[in-house]
Every structure is written in structure tokens, then in C-alpha cells.
Amino acid sequence: MPLAPTPPTWLTRVGVFDLETTGVDVTADRIVTAHVGVLDGSGREIAARSWLADPGIPIPDAAASIHGVTTQHARSDGRPAAAVVAEITAALRALLALGVPIVAYNASYDFSLLTHEAVRHGVTPLIDPSPVIDPFVIDRAFDRYRPGKRTLGVVAAHYAVPLDDAHEASADAVAAGRVAQQLARHFDMPGSARELHARQIAWARSQAESLTEYFVRIGRIERQETVDGRWPVRLPAHGARSPGQDGSAGIESRRP
Numbered sequence: 001m002p003l004a005p006t007p008p009t010w011l012t013r014v015g016v017f018d019l020e021t022t023g024v025d026v027t028a029d030r031i032v033t034a035h036v037g038v039l040d041g042s043g044r045e046i047a048a049r050s051w052l053a054d055p056g057i058p059i060p061d062a063a064a065s066i067h068g069v070t071t072q073h074a075r076s077d078g079r080p081a082a083a084v085v086a087e088i089t090a091a092l093r094a095l096l097a098l099g100v101p102i103v104a105y106n107a108s109y110d111f112s113l114l115t116h117e118a119v120r121h122g123v124t125p126l127i128d129p130s131p132v133i134d135p136f137v138i139d140r141a142f143d144r145y146r147p148g149k150r151t152l153g154v155v156a157a158h159y160a161v162p163l164d165d166a167h168e169a170s171a172d173a174v175a176a177g178r179v180a181q182q183l184a185r186h187f188d189m190p191g192s193a194r195e196l197h198a199r200q201i202a203w204a205r206s207q208a209e210s211l212t213e214y215f216v217r218i219g220r221i222e223r224q225e226t227v228d229g230r231w232p233v234r235l236p237a238h239g240a241r242s243p244g245q246d247g248s249a250g251i252e253s254r255r256p
Contacts, residue, residue: 010193011184012041014133015095015102018173019110020067022059026112026234030055031084032069035169036091038100043178049091050170054078067167082121089118089126096129101193105152105176107134107232108204115233131193132232134200135179141203142187155179159186204231 016037023029032055037048052074059071069078078084092102092114104110111129118125139155148154156163156175159182165171183189190196208229215221228234 006188006191008184008189008191008193008196010101010131010133010196011181013100014039014177014180015092015100016045016173016177017092017102017104017110018169018176019113020069020167020169020172021113022055022057022063024109026109027116029113030057030081031088031113031117032059032063032067032074032078033169034084034088035173036088036095037170037173037177038095039103039174039177039181041181043174043181045174048170049087051084051088052078053081053084056081067169081117082123085114085117085121086123088114089123092129093126096126096131099193101131101133101197102129103133103135103173103177103180104232105134105155105172105179106136107132108228108230108234111232112234115235126233129232131197132200133180133193133196134204134232135176135183137200137204137207137231138180138183138187138189138196140207141199142183152176152179159183201231205229 016035016039018035019031020033021029021031031051031053033053034051035048037045040046052069054074055078059069059074064070095102111126111132115125117123135155136150140150146158152172152175153163153166156179159179161175161178161182163171163175190199206229208227212221212225212227215227216223221227
């Protein structure tokens, strides 16, 4: 795969962010674990913080089987959800205030769920977080016709990024950051993270429209329904189907 002629300036330092949760409904599910870190230009993590929360509700067995945290573990070792949500939000806000872009794979899932959690616990949510870099959206924009799934594990493998502990928040966050850096090295992207952020808003909307057409055609959703293409934060809308963690419509989807 050829290298881009001029790598963008944001490549040298990026924040990374990932949540593992009780499910994939951004309005109702809760944070279980989280990770926020910073990668240098070589992909080395130079700052990091992880959290384990007691979500305040039982963790379904299906979710626990994916990320490994049971209800008992979260209740005995996790910190109160309100404090965790406040600290995650503050960590992201601090990085954005410094102009550090935040990488999150399928960012509209993580940022939307965090927004709902913030409102739930009386924490001031991030308002229009920017700049955000979403490898899920970018990969689909630059390599639209590549066959196969676009889950983090599959995309990381495609760009030769190791992901040895999938569904562990720190491993997923770091892998997503390194995938973003690989994308920046191989495709001719905007030089500034803010310009890239603006492009992703349009790309995500267009991708949701295409996915809506496909799902209507195969009968997965009704004609009056749409896949929600708002990015990087989506809030409930009548007739809109919120994508799951892997970006597909329907709450059963998970990143493998």
C-alpha cells in the first residue's frame, strides 16, 4: 500500500478513547470500563488512564462474556458511575482544549453513550467535541468498495495493527489510534484535524444514507426508518435507528 505524499500535522500526537459497556443502546446502557490515552507519532502510548465503574445496573451475561467484567466484579471493584463519568469527560475535555484530536473507533457510539451518561449523572456533557478522528468513518470513505466487515479487529488487521486483547478498553483505544495513524500515512487526508473533523460529518451522513437504502432493500428496516448519520454525537430522533458499536443498525451488533 503506497504512502500518502504529505502526512497530516495531527499525526504526531493523538488522544485515544474507548468504552466497554453493558450493551449497545447509547440511550440506556452504561459504562463499565473506559480508557483515555495519548499516542506519539510512532504510536507509542505516552499518557494513559483507565477506569472500572459500577454501572448501577446488572451487566448482562452477553456483555460480560465480551469484555470480561461481571456484575459482581464491577460492584466489588468498580468506582461510582457518576465519578467515573465526570473524570472521563474531564480528561477528554482537557485534551480537546489543548488541541489534541481524539481518536475513537465508531466515535458516535462512544461519544453518544458518554453524553447520555453525563446527563444521567448530572455531569456537564461535552458539547460538540472537536476535533474527533474516527477510523471507522475514514476507512469507509477512502476504501469504500473493499469487501468484508469493518469491525475494529478486521480493520486493524488490514492495516497491520496488532490487537491482541480485543474488547479490553485500553487495547481497543490504542489500536484505534494506530489505525488512524496508518490511515493518515496511506491516504491523502486534510492537513488539519479540524478540517478532517468537518469532512467526517459529511462522510458519516452519506454513509448512513447508503446504509439506510441497503437495509430498506433487504427488509431489515422499514422504509420510514433511517440509520442515524449524525456524528460524532447523536441524540434520539423519531424514526432514526442508532447504529451499534460496529456502526450497523440494531442493538445486537458488537465489535469482535
